[in-house]
Amino acid sequence: xxxxxxxxxxxxxxxxxxxxxxxxxxxxxxxxxxxxxxxxxxxxxxxxxxxxxxxxxxxxxxxxxxxxxxxxxx
Ligand code: SF4
Numbered sequence: 400x401x402x403x404x405x406x407x408x409x410x411x412x413x414x415x416x417x418x419x420x421x422x423x424x425x426x427x428x429x430x431x432x433x434x435x436x437x438x439x440x441x442x443x444x445x446x447x448x449x450x451x452x453x454x455x456x457x458x459x460x461x462x463x464x465x466x467x468x469x470x471x472x473x
Pocket of ligand 1: 421436
């Protein structure tokens with residue numbers, strides 16, 4: 400298991416955070432988990448507390464989940 404995700408996964412995760420209502424742009428911090436997202440989004444086993452992105456088992460792009468929150472699809 401890789402400790403860090405690939406740059407593609409990191410960008411996908413962090414881009415989602417930047418559009419999230421829980422993201423504090425000034426502190427780069429999630430208001431739900433209090434994590435500093437430029438760091439947390441790099442860790443392969445971390446996940447979004449609202450389910451917007453999941454842990455990446457192998458740290459690669461095949462593990463990028465949907466960018467829509469659960470329940471918003473279809
Ligand atoms: S971790 Fe999830 S809830 Fe927190 S800012 Fe990112 S997308 Fe939003």
